[in-house]
Amino acid sequence: MDQALNILVARLLAHRFISRRDPLARRALIDEAFRESLEHRLHECGMQLLENPYAEYIAIGLKPEMEDWVFGEGENWLSNNMGLPRDAIALLVVLWALIILPKRERQIARAASAGDTQSDMFGEQKPIAHGEEIALGVPEDAIYADFGKKLGGKARFSMNLGQLAKLGFVIRRNKMIHEGPLLDLMIDYAKLAPRIIEGALGEVLKLSGTRIAVEADEDALDTDAELEV
Template structure:
């Protein structure tokens, strides 16, 4: 029975690339130690590993670190991805990850820490972490282009790369509003990249953008109050 379940799960991971954590076999892989050990062994035999984190709503597979050079090459032959993304497409991916996943993770971590402070349930640590629409927010496509479009090749290149990211499952796109896709929180190593972004070249740009958003949010209630005073008068 385990043999058949493992075969089905590995086949689905390879065919669909991502599987929701709520799926029965995905949950078994995350909760059943014996099943997970056998799954890891099977994936490792072909140079792969399971990719999951408690903040993401999906699981996927990726290359083992030892397989990076044999698959992607080195030196002048090195490939920075196996998805057909050009360099400006990879840059756009990093930017949307920083704008969507970094704030989402901050909210998730703060809510977990707040819950632990007031947690008196002895089994509280085993409860699932909060994910989904309550913590993940989107970004405006027009605002994204206004901030970074020219640096990423102009309107045509920006639109083409954005379409690639949507097709690859990194983003969901509705009426020029971009939201997290199933791949976005899995295929970039948060622990490795977050400090580089927060403390690096994008820090000032993203900081200024966040300040503008906060100013706009702060002015909205004031405007509503002024309007209500006019109506009451």
């Protein structure tokens, strides 16, 4: 077990995320003893396993009690350890709210209607797909039209979006922004979702989300037309 555990921890540290279909990741999800050993090893380093049954990947992050020691330096408080500026963090939250939040709400609704439960942490070898739920992408142009000027203008928007893609939060493809491996893991749904849904950002996203959805449908129709030709 020690060698397998060492390999898994090393890979998580080096790659930051691993598909839960990977044999070692799958073992961590279904083998309770292996999972406990992994969590103990990470705990000794001030880290914790990031995993939820709806996500396609597993990752590691700081334990809450380590945040002050890592992010708090004198009077300065680092928002993250990835070098992201404040406007990039704001863009990340907006993208999470537009891509992950609606997907998660659909997944939870499907799970409830099917009578599924998340109580068996080790019983799931793969994420709860429930009809192969896929997070819909959002058009880059629509995101910029709604939030770009508030997030530093076109140059900053493009630079920050590129950095988020490089870090694995999003995937850019054909002027569309799609969910990346870390987008569903690095933000705590239980903490952030109520703030967005019940807060002012929820109203902003509700309006812009409708517009983005319409533009995405139009893009899909255009793509279909091109393919038919």
